[in-house]
Amino acid sequence: MKKQIYIEELLEKYFEGQTSLKEEKVLREYFRQDNIPEAMETYRPMFAFFSDERGEESHKVKRSPHLVWIRWTSMSVAAAVMLFLGIKFIFLDAQRTTSTQSIVYIDGEKFTDLNTIQKETLNTLDAFSSTNDDVIASQIDMLESLDDF
Amino acid sequence: MNLEQFKSEIIPLRQKLLLFAWKMTGDEADAEDTVQETLLRLWSMREQLGGMANPAGFAMQITKNICIDKLRTHRTTVDPEDFYMGSDEQTPYSETEKKNSVDIIRKIIEDLPELQRRIILMRDVEGYELQEIAEITGAQVSAVTMNLSRARKKVRDKFISIHAYQLKIKK
Numbered sequence: 001m002k003k004q005i006y007i008e009e010l011l012e013k014y015f016e017g018q019t020s021l022k023e024e025k026v027l028r029e030y031f032r033q034d035n036i037p038e039a040m041e042t043y044r045p046m047f048a049f050f051s052d053e054r055g056e057e058s059h060k061v062k063r064s065p066h067l068v069w070i071r072w073t074s075m076s077v078a079a080a081v082m083l084f085l086g087i088k089f090i091f092l093d094a095q096r097t098t099s100t101q102s103i104v105y106i107d108g109e110k111f112t113d114l115n116t117i118q119k120e121t122l123n124t125l126d127a128f129s130s131t132n133d134d135v136i137a138s139q140i141d142m143l144e145s146l147d148d149f
Numbered sequence: 150m151n152l153e154q155f156k157s158e159i160i161p162l163r164q165k166l167l168l169f170a171w172k173m174t175g176d177e178a179d180a181e182d183t184v185q186e187t188l189l190r191l192w193s194m195r196e197q198l199g200g201m202a203n204p205a206g207f208a209m210q211i212t213k214n215i216c217i218d219k220l221r222t223h224r225t226t227v228d229p230e231d232f233y234m235g236s237d238e239q240t241p242y243s244e245t246e247k248k249n250s251v252d253i254i255r256k257i258i259e260d261l262p263e264l265q266r267r268i269i270l271m272r273d274v275e276g277y278e279l280q281e282i283a284e285i286t287g288a289q290v291s292a293v294t295m296n297l298s299r300a301r302k303k304v305r306d307k308f309i310s311i312h313a314y315q316l317k318i319k320k
Binding site: 014015016021024043044048049050052054 | 253270309
């Protein structure tokens with residue numbers, strides 16, 4: 001209690017700019033303790049900042065090795081689960097494309113037969129590539145005609 | 150440049166800088182602050198000062214820049230909302246809160262007027278005696294004490310209001 005009153009007096013002096021360097025050190029040390037009255041918590045961050053900047057050991061809850069172990073284990077478990085889910089999704093996806101779930105519509109008619117689908121897909125790709133060929137050919141033609149000028 | 154050199158080469162410029170700052174700001178108190186700021190800035194770069202061809206001209210330039218800053222801008226103030234971190238932890242003083250609170254203090258100090266900021270950092274971080282700061286700024290110890298006190302109170306009051314605001318929006 002006596003200490004408490006002393007600290008309060010120091011704080012009052014501190015805010016008036018009247019404390020000595022030694023007294024300010026006492027304040028910083030006081031605010032590095034874990035257990036201080038609730039009313040004093042308001043001032044803790046200010047002194048913690050100065051302690052941090054001065055490189056003094058600050059008020060920190062040290063992590064026990066046990067906690068560190070739990071942290072790492074839980075992170076590894078989480079990573080493993082994510083990896084498992086990721087792989088599962090990829091396989092599910094692969095299965096889906098080779099299963100009978102594939103559907104094409106040709107002129108509004110629905111087809112689920114794989115052979116038909118493959119044929120139609122190739123046709124579509126051909127259509128695209130031939131279009132591209134046409135476009136490229138016409139561009140080459142245009143460039144050649146420009147050269148004539 | 151050590152304190153002795155600083156006192157013999159830079160402090161004698163004080164009167165000239167003060168008159169210049171007074172002319173520019175039109176206010177004696179502003180001019181005084183400007184000159185103290187100038188001298189503290191020069192002190193913070195004392196290593197380079199020794200090699201300078203014209204430290205007086207350099208000092209004048211700094212004074213001029215500070216005056217322009219003073220005339221042009223109002224310092225931005227710390228907005229409590231910048232610091233809201235939706236921490237749900239109920240412990241009275243969690244690690245997150247502690248870190249958050251120290252960051253708030255850092256920001257409040259950054260936003261102090263330059264003279265107050267330099268003085269509080271020189272005292273509370275670098276551990277200068279007030280007498281030393283007074284010698285560097287060529288000001289009275291009482292003037293340094295006043296600025297230090299203002300800076301400390303401002304940090305405290307600003308922190309309390311930000312903290313109260315955070316508690317309010319948490320509820």
